[in-house]
Amino acid sequence: MRVATCLFEAAAWRYAVRPVCRCGHSANFNPHGLWWHFHKRMWDDRLKSAREHFWCRSCSLQHRKRVRPVRLELVRQSEGDIELTFPPEREWKRAISRFRS
């Protein structure tokens, strides 16, 4: 099994990205929209750095502060995944061809 180290690989290999909070709350994100969200902002998409850009919704409602997830898991994509705006087709194709070369 290939182990993705960044959001782009997660998208290329079709894994949903799941930030897990210490409170047990988690959410699954579609990796394509997530990668594009980071790419547009020129954020580092390596999983370690990407973690800093997530925070737990239920903790923020309860404690009124932003709690970072303890880890990002990669899981099988499914219907209910949160979908951010997808990359335009040509951007995705360009990124994929860079990745494969």
Ligand SMILES: [Zn+2]
């Ligand atoms: Zn939480």
